[in-house]
Amino acid sequence: YQGQFDVLLFCATVIGALLGFIIFNHKPAKIFMGDMGSLALGGALAAVSLMTHHELALLVIGFVFVMETASVILQVASFKLTGKRIFKMSPIHHHFEMCGWSEWRIDITFWCIGIVCSAIALAFIL
Template sequence: AKFAAYLGIPHVPHAGDLAIFCGAIVGAGLAFLWFNAPPAAVFMGATGSLALGGALGAIAVVAHHEIVLGIIGGLFVIEAMSVIIQVFFYKRTGRRVFKMAPIHHHFEQLGWSEPTVVIRFWIIALVLALAGLSTLKLR
C-alpha cells in the first residue's frame, strides 16, 4: 500500500500472491522460449496457449486492468479479429478479405519471410506493451 501510494497507482490487496503467480508464468515462459529456439524442441499447442491466455485474463481481472490487457495483447486481438473478419466476410460474400487468416499467414502469402513477420510482430508487440504500461497511471 505504501509503494502504491508513493507511485500514485491503485493498491490491489493481496497482490503478493498474484506476484508469485506472475513470476511462475514468467519463468515458465522463459524456459519455453529457451527450448523453442530453432530447431524447436518443445511446442506449446492450443492447450498451453489457451491456459496462458486464461491466466493472463484472470490476472487482469484481479488487478482491475482489463482494458490494459486489451492494449498490451493488441496483437493477439488483431490476429483473432482477422480470423473473425475472414470467416464472416467469406460466409456472406464468398470472397476473402485476406489471402489467408490469421493475418500473419496473409503477410507470408504476400512474400514476407517468416523471420520478417516475426520480427515485425515483435516490434508491434513491444510498442503495444509500452503503450499499455504508459496507461498505468491513468485512472
C-alpha cells in the same frame, strides 16, 4: 498494488517459466507449448488482469492475438456476405506469408507490435 504480493509472486513464476520455455523454443524448436500451454497462459493473463482491475489492458497487450482473430472473422464474414476475400489467406500471418514475407520477418514484426502494445498498456496502468 499494495497488498497483492500473491499476484506479484504468481506473475514472477509465470514469467520465469516463459523465459525457460523461450530458451528451448527457438528454431529448431525442442519443445512446443501446444493448446494446453497457450490456454493456461491466456487464462493466467485474464486472471491477473481481473485481479488487478485492468481488464482493458489485456486487450491492448494481446493486440496481436486480437488482430489474428479479427482477420479470420472479417475474412469469413466478407466471404459469406459478398463472396470476396479481404486477405489472400487468414489468419493474417498467412496473408503476409503469401505476400512473400519470411516467417522470420512476420515473427519480428509481430514481436515488435506486441512489445509496443505492452509498453502502451503498462504506461496506462502505471
